[in-house]
Amino acid sequence: MLHLQIDPHSGVPVYRQMMDQVKYYVASGALRAGDLLPSIRELARALSVNPTTVVKAYNELQHEGVIEMKHGKGAFVAEAAEGMSAGELEKALRHLVRRLAVEAAQMGAAPELVLRVVAEELESLNSERSSD
Amino acid sequence: MSDPAIEAHDLSKTFPGGVVAVNGLDLAVPRDCVYGLIGRNGAGKTTAIRMLMGLLRPNRGTARLLGADMWTAPREQRARVAYVSQAQQVHGWMTPEELCHYASHFYERWDGPYARDLAERFGIPWQTQVGLLSGGEQRKAAILLAFAARPEVLLLDEPAAGLDPIARRELIDEIIDVLSRAEGCAVLFSTHIISDLERIAEYVGIMDRGRIVTSARLEDLQSHTKRVQVILGDTLPPGFKLPVIPGTIRSTVEGPVVTAVVRMDTESQLDEIRRIPGVRVNVFPVGLEEIFIELFGRGARGEFMEESL
Numbered sequence: 001m002l003h004l005q006i007d008p009h010s011g012v013p014v015y016r017q018m019m020d021q022v023k024y025y026v027a028s029g030a031l032r033a034g035d036l037l038p039s040i041r042e043l044a045r046a047l048s049v050n051p052t053t054v055v056k057a058y059n060e061l062q063h064e065g066v067i068e069m070k071h072g073k074g075a076f077v078a079e080a081a082e083g084m085s086a087g088e089l090e091k092a093l094r095h096l097v098r099r100l101a102v103e104a105a106q107m108g109a110a111p112e113l114v115l116r117v118v119a120e121e122l123e124s125l126n127s128e129r130s131s132d
Numbered sequence: 133m134s135d136p137a138i139e140a141h142d143l144s145k146t147f148p149g150g151v152v153a154v155n156g157l158d159l160a161v162p163r164d165c166v167y168g169l170i171g172r173n174g175a176g177k178t179t180a181i182r183m184l185m186g187l188l189r190p191n192r193g194t195a196r197l198l199g200a201d202m203w204t205a206p207r208e209q210r211a212r213v214a215y216v217s218q219a220q221q222v223h224g225w226m227t228p229e230e231l232c233h234y235a236s237h238f239y240e241r242w243d244g245p246y247a248r249d250l251a252e253r254f255g256i257p258w259q260t261q262v263g264l265l266s267g268g269e270q271r272k273a274a275i276l277l278a279f280a281a282r283p284e285v286l287l288l289d290e291p292a293a294g295l296d297p298i299a300r301r302e303l304i305d306e307i308i309d310v311l312s313r314a315e316g317c318a319v320l321f322s323t324h325i326i327s328d329l330e331r332i333a334e335y336v337g338i339m340d341r342g343r344i345v346t347s348a349r350l351e352d353l354q355s356h357t358k359r360v361q362v363i364l365g366d367t368l369p370p371g372f373k374l375p376v377i378p379g380t381i382r383s384t385v386e387g388p389v390v391t392a393v394v395r396m397d398t399e400s401q402l403d404e405i406r407r408i409p410g411v412r413v414n415v416f417p418v419g420l421e422e423i424f425i426e427l428f429g430r431g432a433r434g435e436f437m438e439e440s441l
Contacts, residue, residue, distance in 0.1 A: 008330035011417030013351035041312045048304050050166060050332045051312050056351075102414050105363075 002031070002038055006047050014049050018057040020092060023066055026077060027089035037067060037075040135199055136160040137285050137318035138167070138184065142193035144342070145179050153179040155342030156193070161318050161335070163284070164311065168329035168350075169322040171339030172428060177322040178218055180339070181289045184320075185215050197285045211239050214283035216274050218290045224263025228256050228273050232280065239281040247280035254302060267294050279306055286310070288321035292328055300328060307332055326421040336420070338427065346427070350420070357381075357423050358396045358415050364388040365410035377405060382426050393418060393426040 004021045006014055025031040037043075040058065044051040058075050061067045068078045104114045138161035145154040154176040161167040171177050182188040184195045186202025195201065200209045222231060228251055236242040251258050254272040257265065262273055271294050278286060292300045310317050311332075323329060329336060329350070336353060338346040346353070360377055365388075374390055377383065378401045383392035396415075406413050418426075 009327055009419040009421065011354055011357075011419040011422070013354045014330070015351065016355075044308050044312065045305065048301060048308065048331050050334060051308065052164075052334055105412075 002043075004043075004047060006049060008049070015053050015057040015060065018047075018054070019061055019064075019066075020095070022057070022061055023088045024092045026066060027092060031077050033077050033079045035077045037077070039074055137163045137165075137198055138287075138320050139196040139199075140180070140184065140193065143180060143183055143190050143195050144192040145176075145183060145188065146191050152342055154183065154190075157339075157343055159337065159344060159347075161320055163316040163318050165335065166307065166311065166319045166321070166333050167335045167337060168333030169320060169337050169339055169344075170324065170326060170329065170424060171322075173324075175339040176342040177339055178289055179342075181215075181287050181320070181322060182217075185213070185287060186210070207238075208240070211281070212241075212283060213285045213287070214239075214278035214281045215287045216278045216289065216291050218293065222262050222270060222274055222277070225261055227259045227261055228276070229258050231262065231273065231277060235277050235281065239283075241282035243280050243282050246282075247276060250276045250279060250306070254299070268296060268299060271295060272299060275303060275306070279310065282315070284315070284317055286317055286319045286321075288319065290322055290324070292323055292325050300325070304328060304331055326424060330420050338424065340428065353420070353423065354417065356396050357418050358394055359418050359422075360392050360394045360402065361414045361416065362390040362392075362405060363412040363414070364390070365412065367410040374408075374411070375405065377402070393423070 002022075002025070004018055006017055008014055010017070022031070022037070037058075038046065040051050040054045043054045047054075058067065058069060062069050062075075062078075065078055065080050067075050069075045100114070100118075138159065140157050140159040143154055143157040143159075144152075146152050157176070157180055159167075159180075169177050169180075179188065183190050184197060184202065186195075186205065189203060197205075197213050198209065202210060202213065226234070232242075232244065232247045236244060248258075250256075254269075254276060256269055256273050256276060262270055265273065271291075275288075275291060278288070291303060295303065307319060310319070333350050336346075336348060336350050337344045348356075362374060362377065364372065364374065377390070377392045377394055379395040379397065380392045381395060383390060385391075402413055402415070405411060
């Protein structure tokens with residue numbers, strides 16, 4: 001089952017958070033073309049959010065070509081979605097990195113330090129993975 | 133839009149002694165919609181809901197549920213509406229089973245199996261006198277009665293008060309279930325637990341001194357309200373004065389950092405500020421609770437945007 005993490009208090013509309021995460025999963029390959037997404041009712045229940053919010057997220061994702069809704073069958077990851085994944089991945093990343101940049105600047109951290117710490121974290125994540 | 137399920141126009145109530153509780157309230161909630169009403173204590177939420185329910189007569193204006201004034205509506209009409217009040221008065225000598233039996237005669241769409249199912253899920257002892265249950269259990273029993281009536285309009289006045297976090301989540305899940313059903317139900321609920329609203333409210337109304345001062349789609353309120361942080365660099369000339377950030381609701385200055393909660397109509401409204409050399413602008417989202425505090429905290433004006441449904 002698709003796992004979405006919603007923070008209703010973040011001030012970012014919940015449907016937006018859902019869209020961003022589905023796109024991220026498509027971009028990262030965790031969701032592939034043809035994969036079935038949970039039904040509106042299932043997802044609303046699982047996340048404890050209003051079903052209309054899920055409808056809105058799915059409609060917008062369909063509009064952007066990420067998913068396809070087939071009547072009576074459910075929502076699927078669209079064939080075309082994988083093609084746009086590189087750009088979407090960068091967009092999702094940029095969003096996260098901007099927050100880091102802002103916070104780092106507020107702490108007065110030098111850019112070199114930020115880059116070094118990021119590189120080190122990526123490095124240690126990689127070595128953890130390869131030792132699994 | 134079809135006729136709203138919940139409707140108030142210029143609704144007003146002044147209590148003897150001159151206390152103005154509700155003052156010209158306008159509201160329209162369509163079917164299949166959850167409307168969250170927030171406001172400080174004494175803003176008039178409970179009085180407004182009691183007038184909608186026909187339990188209190190307005191001095192001015194109209195209140196209608198499913199097109200009918202509940203004050204004069206016949207029993208069949210009132211049976212399509214359910215209400216959980218803040219100070220629930222259930223008959224303490226009856227057991228939940230007996231209460232349900234009693235309610236099943238009043239509500240045409242009463243759903244007995246669902247009532248049993250809810251009692252089990254909420255952990256309400258079925259055959260214990262309600263008066264012997266804990267405050268939270270009594271509250272849950274009142275919620276059970278309202279939901280099992282399968283109403284077309286559901287009015288919940290601070291339903292989450294006195295419920296623990298797990299029971300609150302169960303309540304939200306039940307509301308979601310009701311919304312997922314085909315028959316369509318309009319839900320109006322007042323709360324001061326704003327985090328509950330952020331999960332399920334489609335529209336949010338902010339009430340202050342008897343009026344709704346802000347009514348908007350939750351997502352619009354969220355996307356149009358931002359925290360803008362302006363950092364003034366060392367390179368700025370001495371005596372530099374930052375122009376007012378357009379759309380400011382409230383702002384604070386701390387050293388070289390100006391922070392403002394801003395109503396954002398377009399991204400470009402910050403362009404002028406962004407163009408000042410030596411100034412950096414960051415924009416962050418703001419949660420509903422923070423918006424509320426910014427609007428009503430000390431020194432705030434309490435006016436934001438007025439959009440009706």
